[in-house]
Amino acid sequence: MFNPAKSRPNATNQFIHPFTQLAEVEDDGPNVIVSGKGVTVTDRDGRELLDGFAGLWCVNIGYGRSEVIEAAQRQMSKLPYASSFFGFANEPALQLAEELVRLSPESLQHVFFTLGGSDAVDSTLKTIRYFFNVTGRLEKKHVIGLERGYHGVSSTGAGLTGLTGCHRFFDVPLPNQHHIPSHYRYRSSYGVTDAEIISGSVAALETKVADLGGSEKVAAFFCEPVQGSGGVIVPPEGWLAAMRDACAKLDILFVVDEVITGFGRTGQLFACDWERVEPDLMIIAKGLTSGYSPMGAVLMNDEIYRALVDKVPRDLPFAHGFTYTGHPVSAAVALACLEIYERERLPENSKVVGAHLLNGLDALREHPWVGDVRGKGLLAAIELVANRETRESFDPRLNVSQLVRRKAYENGLIVRAFSDNIIGLAPPLVVGEGDIDQMLDRLTRAICAAQTDLREA
Template sequence: MRTSAHLSSKATSDTPDIRALWQKDKDHFIHPFTDFSVFHERGCDLITDSQGIHVQDAHGKRFIDGIAGLWCVNVGHGRREIGEAMAEQATRMAYFSTFNNLSNAPAAELAAKLAELAPAHLNHVFYSCGGSAANDATIRLVHYYFNRLGKPDKKRILSRTNAYHGTTYLAATLTGIVSNNWAFDTLEHLVTHLSEANCYRRPEGMSESEYCDHLVKELEDTIARIGADNIAAFIAEPIMGAGGVLVAPPRYHQRMQAVCRANEILYIADEVVTGFGRLGHFFASEAVFDTQPDIINCAKGLSSGYAPLGATLISDELYEVLSTPQGPGGVLSTGFTYSGHPVSCAAALKNIEIMEREAICENVLDVGPYLEERLSSLSHHATVGDVRGSRFMMCLENVADKATKALLPVEARVGDRVAFEAQQRGLIIRPVGHLNIVSPPLIWTRGVVDEVVSILDDALSATTRSLAADGFL
């Protein structure tokens, strides 16, 4: 059986420089989410160049980027404007502390711009270096908020099964993907996981409306069991990302927020993936799902991946408490050395400028439905059980039997097979177990969508043949 990792083997037979670089990477770079069952032999594919919707490997082979780097290169690769803005800021003043009474122009400008783009009540920004750190910082601020209100027992956080909120210690606990935490410790006493909102695998015979009732009741029952006085917040991705691109039933988020509000439980929207255009709006919570979160976290598309940056957007109501001095000399004693890093903020400002000038969100609203429609045509393949998602955030779920929705055995590595076959044909998509995720740069056109679907059609046919040849079908 072949997997995407087998692409790396060709590096050992190429030029000495490529072989040396491949070896250094294999010997010294511990990659996130490394599959060590194949890494020691195969190493990694080296991506060396990029432009627009394409990336190129060390051998000169060009690929359509179907994952936007990792949910993040929203305006596309090789944007000279962003590089020049970063270089200008770096040569003028690359870094200085933002602690206490110090600041910098890009951080101030970006905070004001984020307040302008966000729902009207979210006017205050706490900077971090990425999505995991943003979620970690948010929970710390939430606990501090209730401590300041004299409610120190409100500590428990409600999250969801298969949610992804990061891999720093607390964020990993918020994350509900079981395999993410195999053999890792977490802070389970702080987090309770509710059911995911998975319409494809909802109980048999239950309508989407009834399924929504079921999920809301689970929240109500959980609050009754734990006690509202012990629960600080509920955190949710508007659409689950790494957990399977799960779109909740209609009105789910509105109803979950209403229950939280009735019980003085804060509603946190993790828009690390959905923010900055992926669903056709800078922020999806209010524009798409008609919710008004107390906090929105963002990263990834905030800078289109050109520089590490995360941000926590906080409501006026919360800020009033957080900004009240603890006493003489009292400070908000949390933050990061690189909070509001000027080079990262300069990248984000230029990224937002490009998105507005080129109507990137409007492109998503125009081309996104076409991507949904064309990907749905792949349902004719024997292994494609579900095609789901919204706009530029899509997923194919591979199954052994469409009628029963039974999965193929783990050792079939079906997601890896599909990704490998696609990559052989010039397209990079993301395998996550039995899933394949398509989350492209937001500049795809209808013509690119047609090319991508043609590649996937061939890749899925090849996958079916290889699964049959290996005895899995």
């Protein structure tokens, strides 16, 4: 009820922003986005911005797609909600599960729906624990990820994430969570050739498993096909398949987190398709609904699913799930998105226009700040350095990537500023080459403006 005695709170801090310097946003206020069309969004001040990051690398089909909006409206009118607990279901969710099994790698046969990526990672970790427990392998508890990997921020998933910023003060990683070095070529601990990076990664995984007591103690290895939040780090060709094979040999589960890379982002529907990799489990979200409505999912192989069915007492339900598991409106949205991906061949557009983007970013290498350029499809980054010869990083206190991000915004472009002075681009997959040229032009101006600011500071 309205309470007149309650003092009016500061309008800028009622809402707590995720992954934001809270003190900074209290001072500066938020950038409020009010509308979007195609690859452009408009903020509260009327400023039009090219969205070089598709929201949070999710609005793959672009903004304002009437097919999706109408599908959501139709579903809301017909049936806004149905539980999936206790054997209930709804038609769009059943149909979506069938479609996802049809479209995903051969090994994946069953789907568990969540609300987003973090709870899909969490559901995966719980399912793995349950699978090994019900099949009598009670000591398989350790999980291994990659340094710089990102697997969301649930209370368990945050520890599997290999970014130290997600660990500090949160008491993770947990004692059963471990990391091996990333395949990060620009700052490699394995060497620089493809062969060195692949054999080094496989050896690191083998050593880690051995150090943890062998395969009887290790449950799974998790990775993204391209590391996203770690700074868009693209592994050499053959890396994903080699890690898949290594996991099979080590008798541990191979889990691919395609939350960013799924649904055309790298130029195939799933990044696993590039090397015909068949994971034991796959995590998806973001592009599944293109951000129009929240939804994620875990896809799993038949062996794991059968254990959930056959290896438990008949009176014990699979006691995991959420009120909104298989939400009918999100499922209808996802089905409409899948149609668009297929009809408009968006994975192909991502490949072709992504090559144009990478070419354009390559030209930026002439700028003294640009140390590295990398990407796959419409997923790309540049790494800014203080010294290109030595690859020396900028002093973190200068906050160079945040400065470039702000300058880009002023120039009408949204980019992502990662830590370690990495700038990321992941525009909607409907983007054209002309839009990309404009984005590159605005990014170049932003970098130059940031350089001028620093010089004058």
